[in-house]
Amino acid sequence: MNAHDRTVTHAASPTAVITGIGSCLPPHVVDNDTVVARGALHTDDAWIRDRTGITRRRHADPGTSTGDLAVGAGRAALASAGDHRPEMLLLATSTPDHPCPATAPAVAHRLGLGTIPAFDLAAVCSGFLYALATASALVRSGTSSTVLVIAADTYTSIVNPADRETAPIFGDGAGAVLLRPGTRDEPGAVIAVDLGADGSGSDLITVPYGGSRHPHHLPPPEPDARYFHMQGRTVYAHAVRRMTQSAGSVLRRADWAPETVRAFVGHQANQRILDSVGDRLGIAPAHRFGNIGELGNTAAASIPLVLADPAVHHGVAPGARSLLSAFGGGLTWASVALNWPAAVPRSEAPPTDLDTTPLCTPDLSRSHPWTASTTTS
Ligand code: UT7
Numbered sequence: 368m369n370a371h372d373r374t375v376t377h378a379a380s381p382t383a384v385i386t387g388i389g390s391c392l393p394p395h396v397v398d399n400d401t402v403v404a405r406g407a408l409h410t411d412d413a414w415i416r417d418r419t420g421i422t423r424r425r426h427a428d429p430g431t432s433t434g435d436l437a438v439g440a441g442r443a444a445l446a447s448a449g450d451h452r453p454e455m456l457l458l459a460t461s462t463p464d465h466p467c468p469a470t471a472p473a474v475a476h477r478l479g480l481g482t483i484p485a486f487d488l489a490a491v492c493s494g495f496l497y498a499l500a501t502a503s504a505l506v507r508s509g510t511s512s513t514v515l516v517i518a519a520d521t522y523t524s525i526v527n528p529a530d531r532e533t534a535p536i537f538g539d540g541a542g543a544v545l546l547r548p549g550t551r552d553e554p555g556a557v558i559a560v561d562l563g564a565d566g567s568g569s570d571l572i573t574v575p576y577g578g579s580r581h582p583h584h585l586p587p588p589e590p591d592a593r594y595f596h597m598q599g600r601t602v603y604a605h606a607v608r609r610m611t612q613s614a615g616s617v618l619r620r621a622d623w624a625p626e627t628v629r630a631f632v633g634h635q636a637n638q639r640i641l642d643s644v645g646d647r648l649g650i651a652p653a654h655r656f657g658n659i660g661e662l663g664n665t666a667a668a669s670i671p672l673v674l675a676d677p678a679v680h681h682g683v684a685p686g687a688r689s690l691l692s693a694f695g696g697g698l699t700w701a702s703v704a705l706n707w708p709a710a711v712p713r714s715e716a717p718p719t720d721l722d723t724t725p726l727c728t729p730d731l732s733r734s735h736p737w738t739a740s741t742t743t744s
Pocket of ligand 1: 382409410411414415418419491531532533535536598599600601602603606636638640664694695696
């Protein structure tokens with residue numbers, strides 16, 4: 368291939384563009400006092416709000432799984448995109464419905480998507496951006512023209528309610544986007560990606576028991592090993608450093624100066640981490656967006672849940688330079704430079720059906736899951 372051919376090939380390559388955005392939140396709102404009382408935690412509402420920025424979060428009701436939330440978010444994203452049918456489905460999660468098989472094929476089945484390829488992607492809290500980068504590459508290469516990317520987690524299924532370092536932080540939810548081929552100048556275009564991982568820190572965020580290292584037929588290495596563990600202080604330092612580095616890298620790849628970014632959306636792990644990364648990058652507070660106070664840390668779902676938040680969506684102009692950055696277990700990190708999408712987000716309540724359901728436009732007369740309020744205290 369000569370230089371001319373390469374230019375032609377590059378010019379002909381499409382850019383992946385977000386054309387639909389959806390979310391699914393469990394209706395059960397749990398405030399800080401309830402989390403503290405439930406786990407008999409030695410902490411209080413003031414400490415949690417001051418040190419994390421979290422006021423409340425959503426908890427999945429018993430019987431509601433990650434797959435259920437993923438179906439709701441996927442349906443909402445497809446409706447937002449005008450009921451396009453995707454050719455592939457990626458599900459980012461670290462709380463799958465079962466250790467085996469992957470949850471994505473069942474989600475595709477329940478969405479009525481036939482036999483399209485569907486697989487899970489496990490990059491913990493960086494999962495959505497890892498999946499977005501993967502899906503973007505599939506669209507650019509022409510492997511799949513439309514890809515549904517869902518990020519869903521139910522951390523309440525693995526967090527120890529009696530662990531004060533994790534129980535107040537995590538919530539449940541799902542977000543999704545639909546990608547289609549387009550051009551670099553369109554709202555929703557994925558401009559550049561940066562991904563990284565460092566397995567030397569794989570013990571900092573972990574569920575020790577129940578995998579092939581410590582299988583169920585052997586005794587657990589420690590009594591609470593079946594639960595999620597996080598070495599919070601060490602993870603905090605890694606998160607600030609890696610998100611700042613990765614975000615800087617993706618901005619250089621996009622050839623965007625930090626001061627031109629109009630929307631910074633970081634993984635909603637801790638408000639102090641987000642403030643620190645925003646300050647280091649030189650992005651003004653007015654251009655930082657999040658919803659950690661309302662939803663806590665929803666793991667892989669946290670960034671798409673900000674994209675899908677109606678209050679955030681209307682605060683950013685379609686096409687505005689946007690920076691997404693995440694950090695999570697693995698350790699993993701990821702950043703994406705994106706033109707802010709024009710797609711209007713839709714939301715769905717968690718479905719209760721377990722059978723294949725027709726792809727349909729949601730009933731907007733129903734109560735809006737973002738405003739559902741059944742606070743317990
Ligand atoms: O989503 C994946 C990525 N996750 C993250 O990036 C999360 C990163 N970590 C954090 O957000 C924070 O480290 C936590 C919120 C988990 C903890 O907050 P912190 O301000 O960083 O506390 P720390 O870990 O520096 O600990 C300071 C003290 C410790 O007590 P000692 O050892 O000084 O006596 C902790 O045991 O705060 C204690 N502590 C708490 N005290 C009251 C930790 N959690 C709590 C709590 N209430 N909930």
